[in-house]
Amino acid sequence: MLVKSIKEMRGIVKQWGKEGLSVGYVPTMGALHEGHQSLIERAALENDRVVVSVFVNPTQFGPNEDFDAYPRDIEKDCALCEKLGVHAVFSPDAQELYFPNRSTTVHVSALTDVLCGSKRPGHFDGVCLVVAKFFNILQPERAYFGQKDAQQVAVVKRMVRDLNFDLEIVACPIVRELDGLAKSSRNVYLSPQEREAALVLNRSLEIAKSALDHGERNASVLKAALLSCIVQEPLAEIDYVEIVDSESLQVLKGKITRSILIPIAVYIGKIRLIDNITYEI
Missing domain, CATH: 3.30.1300.10 (Pantoate-beta-alanine ligase, C-terminal domain)
Incomplete structure (x- = not known):
């Protein structure tokens, strides 16, 4: 089931909550591959319902990065999710998710001053803002992230702790090609x-x-x-x-x-x- 509306998505998860069903959430930017599949399969094992977000988040890309060229194929992504038994693919429009005059940011200090954070100023602010939004909309019990983005995992875990989000962040092992290249x-x-x-x-x-x-x-x-x-x-x-x-x-x-x-x-x-x-x- 592809869901575009925030209001509709909220209604679905609210109904699941009334039925006592746990929700596992897998955040993605689409172009799903075996790495994402492993996260979805883990979420399906540990939860009654699985939601996958497919959203190429503009706020985490810098001015010279590949936002416009980032691969997008929502039909292919939805087909894979359906095959894996995902209950909802949440793919909102940026215009609905972000207000034109927005003034709120989410910044995790120290952990974002090194590694990718030092090379991509503002990147993790964008990650934290969109992840916080999805956590708020979906109210999952667990959210699944790939360990390949190790700094992202550490930053999101710290944000969840500091803001008292009531969910568990589950870090899943890197999935590799047969020759060792990390899936990306x-x-x-x-x-x-x-x-x-x-x-x-x-x-x-x-x-x-x-x-x-x-x-x-x-x-x-x-x-x-x-x-x-x-x-x-x-x-x-x-x-x-x-x-x-x-x-x-x-x-x-x-x-x-x-x-x-x-x-x-x-x-x-x-x-x-x-x-x-x-x-x-």
């Missing part, structure tokens, strides 16, 4: 040569994981190993490579003594790809 809607932009070059992201992370498995605990040494791998790929341009604390996202440079996140962002040609691994010490 942006992968369709890659030429065959770029697609091959993109494997350097996962390859570098595997090198870091192997070093950790063999006892390496110096963050600077790990970062150097990552950089050494990526720079060998001629089509790769590094945006950032960091070793950070899993919870605070603060950059680590010395001895690693607790759980870490290794996030990387790399341009392959003009396409910006992200990937990461977490490691428990």
Whole structure:
């Protein structure tokens, strides 16, 4: 069922609530792939009803980013959702979701000052605003996010905690192609040569994981190993490579003594790809 109206969507979830049915929510920008499918399947296992939002959110794109070119195919997305048993696909128009004279923002400090947040000013303000709107409209018990966007997961979890939203944020594992490339809607932009070059992201992370498995605990040494791998790929341009604390996202440079996140962002040609691994010490 495709729902465009906020009023209609509210009515549906209100009725589910009266019937005592739990709601699982999967936020997406469409162009659904196997990564999204894994989130939907997890939501279906843990809830009575599943809502998937399909909304390319203008407030999280910068002036030089790919908002206009971002892939859109609502019919294909709805067909996949129907196949997976989704109860409602919520795809509102931006004109209804955002008021022309809006003056409210949602900003999570500190966690958004690093990594993608430092490279894309205002991005996470846009993410938090639209996610807060959907939480308010849908009133889900649980919301499902992919761990590939690890900073986004951390930021949304902090927003939910700080604003006392009554829901659980469920982070789901990264889904990869057979050759290790993380699933992403942006992968369709890659030429065959770029697609091959993109494997350097996962390859570098595997090198870091192997070093950790063999006892390496110096963050600077790990970062150097990552950089050494990526720079060998001629089509790769590094945006950032960091070793950070899993919870605070603060950059680590010395001895690693607790759980870490290794996030990387790399341009392959003009396409910006992200990937990461977490490691428990």
